[in-house]
Amino acid sequence: MFPFTLEKPRSTEDAIAAAASGARFIAGGTTLIDLMREQVECPDRLIDINSLPFGGIRVEGEDLVIGALARMAEVAADPNVQRLQPLIAESLIEGASPQLRNMASMGGNLLQRVRCPYFRMLDAGCNKRTPGSGCAAIDGLNSGHAILGTSDHCVATHPSDVAVALVALDATMRVKGPQGERSFPVEELFRLPGDTPHLEHTLLPGELIVEIRVPGGPHSRRARYLKVRDRASYEFALVSAAAALSIEDGVIREVRLAVGGVGTRPWRLRDCEAALVGTRPERRAFEEAAQLARQGARPLRHNQFKVELLPRTVVRALALAGEVA
């Protein structure tokens, strides 16, 4: 690890000012410290934001408001989260390990870096780590990589589970920066790699995520997160799906559907949603709609199975959410 300074800011404004001049925020540190140990990231100045007042979870009307500094474990165990947005609790529990969930913050979770093995190898080409150095994964080992939203410069998947749930649920986020505050959909946080894969999110210099707002609705209670992987825990998704359904009189009124493990960012499936609205929650309808999930898929040499696994995971998540056998 390279030497760095660690500062405790006196105020939010101090923290933002420091970050605007090049310092990095650190909360749980579960991604950043890991990458610093492997010398993938070598920041020289860290701002410890843990004492800033952005923790906690509260309910405002139908909305669930989660502080950016709330820990994954804390959010997953929160009775209001479990009652109002069980999808969020489930997606958190499926992520990482208990030790990591105890440390990792919600804001940090959204900004975690990719798990492409070449990203962590300093002697391999990676446009995300070292712009212009090429992508070793495209012609290398890529069984875990994305099939949606890829470019000729990067094929890494976004690794977060809870981000998939938040994108499905139309969550928004509030950020504070040198120019003040703004709010926008969580989905808009994530960029596609294009030819600038090193730019992963849309935050401006110095901007700090302060809270996440999840609107409630009839779909919230009938919502499930399914994560498919080769071991039962502590592994990133091969494919995951967040599905939420609102059913009235035996007909689907509203659907929220997003998938992970297949896209370069959490991937909302709006065409599938549209195809399901007005249908009966039956397996056949799910299967037909799920075929639309793989539109535009660009499989690589080792991840072709994801083209098959993706619709199957969507069907299964819908079946779980709709309690259909």
Next chain:
Amino acid sequence: MNVSSIGKPLTRVDGRAKVTGTARYAADFNQPGQLYAVIVSATVGLGRVTEIASTEVERMPGVVAVITHRNAQKLPYLPHKGVIDPAVGERLHVLQDDQVHFYGQPVAIVVADNLDHAERAAAALRITYAARRPLVDHADRTIERIAPKSADGSRGDADVAVTQAPVMIDEAYEIARENHNPMEPHATTAAWSGDRLTLWSKSQYLVNEQAEIAAVFGLPVENVEVICPFIGGAFGTSLRTWPHVTLAALAARQTGRTVKLVLSRKQMFFTTGHRPRTLQRIALGATPDGKLTGVIHEGTGETSRYEQFTEALTAATAYLYSCPNVRTQYRLAQLDTSTPNHMRGPGEASGIFALESAMDELSYKLGIDPIELRRRNEPRRDEAENKPFSSRSLMQCYELGSERFGWARRTPEPRSMRDGRLLIGLGAATATYPAYHAPASARVRLLADGLAEVEAAASDMGPGTYTSMTQVAAEFLGLPPEQVRFRLGQSAYPQTPSHGGSWTMASVGSAIRAACVEAQAQAASRAVADSGSPVFEASVDDLEWSEGRLRRRGDASPGMSYRDIIARTGTPVEAEGSAQRDPEVAEGYSMHSFGAVFAEVAIDPDVGTIRVRRIVGAYGIGRVVNPLLARSQCTGGMIGGIGMALMERTVLDPRDGRPVNAHMADYLMPVNLDVPKLEAYFVDEVDPHVNPLGVKGLGEIALVGTAPAIANAVFHATGRRVRSLPIHIEDVLTA
């Protein structure tokens, strides 16, 4: 009669030290003023080093030395081959020339005053290479296959028999490369005092590490001392003395300071061995009623260009079942990688996967229950060696295991069992491993306070050697285990064989027994020579030991304790004992452990997730010294088998040979949630031939058989036969 210690479920004597953190592992031995070394590993897969920009790195903070082939001392590398070193080839000579043989080979070592400085400098060191594309794909048909010595075996004419058989199976099987991945990393601290060297180093074979490093540096063996009281898991990776031990000693010598070197997790995929990827073919011929008429087993392992690593890939096929026509063949593909090494259940675990998968396939083809098929081919003697088994309880294992597992509830048809949506599969497989024994020695010291000290240069990588050897000594001295202090982990103690191959209990245990018997003889001699003793001038033949007390035969008196005898002079009794297998007995019998492993899997038909629900193993391993430890050995082996069956795979990038998943997040091994109910049972088995203790060893067989039992269960659940390990979601997704 002694109160027996052997067979008792004694809890681990070192348990408290381990859970309270007082147990010291290799990297815990810090010395005052030590320096820290970090290895710089080659970033190309083949070629040579053309330039090293060491000057600027030497000026970085805290850096004491940058050692490369340009300034490294030329080392003598005298010939030395331990039992566990490949018989053919020459070990890697580190920093002696500019050649790069494989990705990750050490090409420099940076030494600094602390670890941060050393890591930073190592990362800053720029090295230029002239690189070529390495050959690392074992399946590449252009790679020449070489036949190692005694690689082939044959009886009858298997090829004709298989071709003419009424029922035939002929299939190819593959198992991915695996790395051992113990929790504890390799670590060595090296300290020179003149031309004497002390190594605090993770090792499963201390006396070989001592001899190897003495040979590398051209020292007398007695000038090197190796210390390793605890091992945090090894599974075979610490059997050999790998290049980092030489590098630590070299760095200490060149800097004139004590040097500590710990490998990173990533580096543990480079130069510390791996289970070789294997490609196998099994052809079986059988009569319609299931009698084997021919068996062909061909296998290819991988090895490096500089050494021929061989393992017993096809060995079990020769003796496991009764068949007049058997042919085995073993070849090696030499690749631009480092040399593989023994990994738990070496050879057998891989070979048995192929054979037991094929037997399962044959059972379906014949419509015969898989266990019944094995019963119909149970041999009366070892047909390869043409000698009796010293003991063989395979059928008893199948009976006990079937009953405990509930095999009777299995419906034979694939895809015929369900639990709700889930496909359920039940599978079984045979396990076997040789009951080895190697010469070993041990020392017993009886002290005036009544305690017995026992010493041997053995290791304990987790099976509970500290505890089981304490039990053996307590048994033969007639003392309660609390009065025995067993020590291991120093090369200066009496010599033992490598701590692997499931022969520690047999070899070291028998040596301790011999040392106890010798100590009792010396104590008795001292007592009869002592005019103040109640047995003064008695004939030693008229005396007997019982519960640690010496008296005349049939005498009802309390007799003399060790303390009574020793306290009269105050001089401890010290005795050494050695044991080895009687060559005549070894010649006369075929000695192996056997077991039957059962697995139940549940597979999600929609998304293909495979979960093991239960494993039951029944084993015939001779005498069980400690049922708690034995059970623990078995469950650990089963978990390793789950890894082999469903998760473990080291993936090499064909462009430069780098292991792409050299990371604990990417190299999958079972976590707690993957580990179901595991049950191990032992059949009563008395084997009077293997060794005086009657033990056949357990560490290796505990992994063998699990992977094929799981793969067979996957077939039963899905109807999809997967012949390549590990079995992943994508393999059963469309089943």
